[in-house]
Amino acid sequence: MSGAPGPSLFNQPRAVFAVAFACVVSFMGIGLVDPILPAISDKLHATPSQVSLLFTSYLLVTAVAMLFTGWIASRIGAKATLITGLGLIVVCAALAGLSDTIDGIVGFRAGWGLGNAMFIATSLAVIVASATGGFAGAIVLYEAALGLGIAAGPLIGGLLGDISWRGPFFGVAVLMAIALLATAVLLEPTPKPARRTSVTEPIRALRHRGLLIMGVTALLYNWGFFTMLGYAPYPMELGATQLGFVFFAWGLLLAFFSITGAPWLHRRFGTAPALYGALSAFAVLLALIGLGTDTRWVVVVCVIASGVVAGINNTLTTQAVMLVAPVERPVASAAYGFVRFVGGGLAPYAAGEMVDHGNIHVPFLAGAVAVLLGVAVLTTGHRALAAADAAMAADPHGSPDEVAGEVADEFGGAPDAIDVERETTGTPRR
Template sequence: MSTPHEKTASPFRQPKAVWAVAFACVISFMGIGLVDPILPALAESLHASPSQVSLLFSSYLIVTAVAMLFVGWFSSRFGAKRTLVIGLAVIVVFAALAGSTDSINGIVGFRAGWGLGNALFIATSLAVIVASASGGFGGAIILYETALGLGIAVGPLLGGELGAISWRGPFFGVAALMAIALLATLAFVPSLPKPKQRTSPIAPLKALRHRGLLTMGLMALLYNWGFFTMLGYAPYPMKLSAHELGLVFTGWGLLVAAFSVFFAPRLQARFGTAKVLYANLLGLSVVMAVIAAGVTTPTTVIVAVIVSGAFIGINNTLTTQAVMLVSPVERPVASSAYGFLRFIGGGLAPYVAGKLADATDLSVPFYLGAATFFLAIPVLASGHRLLRQAETRTDETESMEPTLTPVGTPATSNAAPVVVAVGSHDRAAAIVDAAARLARDTNSPLEVVHVRQTAVVEEQAVDTETADQARAAVTAHLDRLAAHGVRATGQILTSIGDHAAAGRVLARHADHIGARTVAVGRSPRGPVAQFAEGSLTTALTQAARCTVVLIDTDHTPRPLTTDTLTELRDSAV
């Protein structure tokens, strides 16, 4: 039985380990935006050209790209916590060294070391948070998303404030804050089990032989080329102080975070991944062309950069989902291969942009960035069939849309079944048992659907449980029900990122098998997460042709109707 506390528990009620890593995530996500407000100050103080300063991005991102090929092997060999700690320690050391040097070449070199630490950190942070969470992963994902949004939005603001004092301020600020995060991680994050199988260091490169992954990776390379051209060169034509630049990029960061979390899933659900990405890349190309054409007008550049945050937020979320969904390889391998290509694009762009700016004028790099955004469209289109198949297939191996995998032997009965959908949380057994009583009262067979989710946040993805763990959870339900004489079978519904899509698939499945009722429990995710990611229950209720029942384990189950949907829209598996 659940308690009132369980039903209203805040997603922020997490162990100290989750908070320690979340704090480190905030500082890590500040990393790129933090230095943007000080780029002109760096150029002036160190007597460097914009092209020399742009190498701050190139060294950081190219090293991150190469390191992404090996972080899976490193993490599988040394464990997630040790990888996380080493990554944090490397960032602390090289951020402090970057702040203490007196030459632009020194900063460029130390930023390369920073990139190595960043690769180790970002490859393991989401997995560590999910593994350390209590009471289900939903609250931990919300906390991670909050840390991401806070870091993106606050990074430029803090960089502007510290940069107004000295260009060294942002570097020393990151070093100090990351040192605190490192100590908290050492103190509070427990040792986590190593994977049973070690990842080969060449596995990400081999994975690029798969057309779907290669196509999405090349699209991301072109996208990041345009993105980091803007990030590395837009501060110069704005002609603003470090403090003012910080405010501009804070506005940009707020749009990135908002559109990534709140709008991307809704656009994807309505129009489909490919269509949204086509329109989004075209929008970015237009915005970049506006910057190029208005490069001599600071107001035009400022407004265009802020507006670009909306497109970037959408692209970050949907591209990562598409990569995970079309890739027939393990999630960590797909992430490493994809990260290698996208970071390579981001690293090469500032270097090439600098050479072009020195040889011509500042508008040319932005026109090239607009062209790379536009070229990403036909690259994506070359894999359109693969992406569309992934969105609509029903087989388990290559499905982008949530899929159902049978567990156990289906019950033989002519009666309409009762379907109960549960997630991986501590109230799942109580919800299944309540649904079993519904099935018994109507003399119906019971089907238990366990929702297994891959969480996608910005540019990272992690499985919340393995296929074996999901199968074991379903088997445990079936064994318990069999011991009480309840006829039942099981299904695993594999969902990547989109709760609403899972609800629609469940509704179609219920219609296909002629279900009498679909039962679901209250969600531990809360109304904010429901609005951001979509509600399984809302989508299920809108699409289902049978009765949908909300099971509150402290009260009698009741049907969901149009009148009660508004009241219960924070309910889902």
């Protein structure tokens, strides 16, 4: 595998960069509220458990809405779906900034999550179909956008949050409006798919063992990931700007290792061994945060260091899902997103309950156990991940369709009709 050429990242059509920029801004929403969580709690007289609902409402609505993204996109087309999702985010982010109650912000974050679901599932399919440099290059580009967005979100949230806790919401509304305009102008109109998908297809897709394994693994990983995002700011006891820079450093490592570390580890060791190592390392860091919650520097160092393993895990997991799922790429993305964001949505709320009925050490230790359970689940799909690696090594610039077909038997199911290029964007097959 070491001899495989690296994917092209920067030689892309303008439309791909427009969607990637929108991805950056969209993913800012994940970490945007981190630096202002203590400020919102103080200004609106809300408990940390109540404030955690900013994550829960956003991510649970994102999860459920993922089931409907394919149904919508197959009726109005990919471009219209992207623009509708971006528009919802602009409106809801602005309204969250205007709200004076924690319940109002939680509600508008839920609407934000609906727009986010429409955008995330469709943008991944568009980038995979349109990017040059092969499938792996498209995934690296998507994860780079994710990493940069997660890195920039806390920094912008911290800098604007020092002015007012409302500032980050208005900032995202403005940036997303720019991303909406760029997408509308640069992305060519996409024809409606020849076949309309049903709402139940993502759920039915989870019958495929490979997709279910990767989804459950991601759910357990996200349990730890969003426990850290939702509760690590409290024991640090830092100001909004300082918290912003901590999570900015974390996000930069996440972005860098998404682009460089993950592809290198994939070529050197393969998907499954690299994921075992990354997930296990993340569990150790969560356990250290849980044990050292009373020591600020321990929490800060472990949070920043976790960016390394989070970047590796995000890229390799997304790539594996697209390769092993024997269904159309938009359906696979929706099914996978539904399962993983359920974990992300429930974790902050559960962490709040653990703190209210125990102490702040418990959520991080529980998150570490969840991630280790994810490793155990992932081992049940080891052979099929190895088969996908072998297929990619044989044709590193090829379509994921053939790879999914080759590993379908390992996962217990023949592939459905897959035609992501034509059905999602109207682009001919390579």
